[in-house]
Amino acid sequence: MDKLLDILASGIHDAKNQMFVAESLIAATEAQHGIALGEARYAIEAAADRLSRTLAAYRLLRHSATPAVTPVIVSDLCAEVALAQKSHLARQNIELTVDCPLADEWPLDRDLVGDMLNNAVQNAGRFARRAVLLSARRDGDGLVLAVEDDGPGFASLPPAAGVGLTVAERLALLHVRQGRQGSLRLDNSSSLGGARFELRLP
């Protein structure tokens, strides 16, 4: 066993428990006083996501991690990303549109792919002027999940890789099905005129 990994995992576990206590208190206050503190809860969840992503990055880079693949309903996955991000973006006058008509199940790691999409939407929100589009469609025997915005696009291609991107790239490659591998593509081919993040899963 990796001692350091255990220490990190347990520390993050405890921190997220504390965050959950904080979020539940805020939710109770909202219900009690009829006020909206969604942004406070959003900040807590974003911090928790960041911790999870850091741990995932450590696992992926230091260990031979395997994704935990279960059948996931694609439209449900997109709906959860929308639930997490939509109102936060709306406060910045950015509209998140979801175009995920796929009611089918797809074998993928729900939490890691969900985190990847959340991260991509957050990034898009930082550069978008008014609109971000999250879409899912079948392409041949693959699944294409894309996040597009109407911002200026990436200044250089390929863009400089942060933690989120490094993890995303590894994760895409770890999704393997019948010899086919997932892939990640970043370019400026957005249908909205800006940057486009595309995750392809076999």
Next chain:
Amino acid sequence: MADFSQKRFLVIDDQPLARDALRTIAQTVGAFAVEFASNYQDAIYRIRNNTPDIILCDYVLGEGRSGQQLLEELRRFNLLPDECIFMMVTGEQAYEQVVSAVELVPDDYIIKPFSPDKLLLRLERIVAKKNFFAAYYKEKRQQEYARALAILNAQRDSEAGRPYRFEILRQEAEVQLASGDAEAAEASYRNILDNYEFPWARAGVARSLHKQNRLTEARDEIERVVAGTPHFFDASDIKANICMAQGEHAEAQKVLDEVSKKTPRNYLRKRLLAEAATLNGDMETARAALADVVANDTMPGAVTTEDRLSLARSHIDKGDKISAEKVLVGLRDSEIMVLGLDGQASFAALLAISSVDKGKPRFAGLRPALLASELEPATRLDVMRAALSLTDNDLADRHAEHLMASPDAKKVFSAIRSQYALHGRENDFREIQRQVALKRIHHDDVPAAGPG
């Protein structure tokens, strides 16, 4: 939108702060009543007495227990009706690794921290799914397997079934296995594997092959699963069972020894370990495992009379007839009365071995039934041993011969041989072996299994 305002929630968590947080969230989604359980036993007690509508269970329960273990125990004792929602709550992604591998999964799991809205979304999906499968669950519960399969079949290609294709295939395979159609189950699991290499589906193939007595293939399949997903402990149980059927008792025990250390409070696994250790001739491990089961498997009704018979058997194996006798005479008549012929025969046989005076009359009284009836392999072994020690050679040989000609021959071969050797009857054993082989040549319909 599903309405949760009339629902009763049960929150299971050993940490008071986390418990309060879960309650708060449950109340925010409109729960009618929220109950608490602070530990494993308390949770089982509450669920038995008054099944909640929705269970929010933390994965880490303390005292070496996990939410997954609780889920398995609830299913084992049939305490979770299909209508009840079981949601695992976890602080870290590690549980996802478990869910993606194992065969027995909760309705869903959710990672902390999460908002009331997210919980609501997840609960609504579970309700939709349960509604979709409601008619099927009903037939399955009543063991109307043909009708259950017909429902799945109709749903598989329906538009409403689109989100549940994998689940439909998985349920189909499970029903086929439960109804004894191992070949169809194998085909269904392979159908799933054609889509994706899920460990639980590969384990299903192994179980289906085992049921068809295709042991070498079953072993190959389960080895792949064990190697690929070491945290999938049930796969080790399946492997051990296959090893035992192959007569590889040392390997079976080794596998179970390792995995039992990681799951010290899984008493079904302890029972399996005892079985493997017994077959492997490691009498001390068998005795210790069974003593642990009888002392610590605290679910009411979990420790059965059969468990006590196994414990007595392990004492006899160790040569401790006094302890065996103590266990056997400690059983109440009412407990023995309700046993079937197998249990009664084992009880009489083990008592006759540990105390000839006390056991011989009862054993003799059962003799006509023991000659005429079909018995379980473990019972036959007990009867054979008692008969050998009472020098009732006819009875002993009859059961030995039957065992050697059965599909369980590899499993029990060395036990039979050592018992005959113990009573100085090695030559008679070889003669029985020869007779069985001859009969097999003359009758192709005898199941092909034997030592070797």
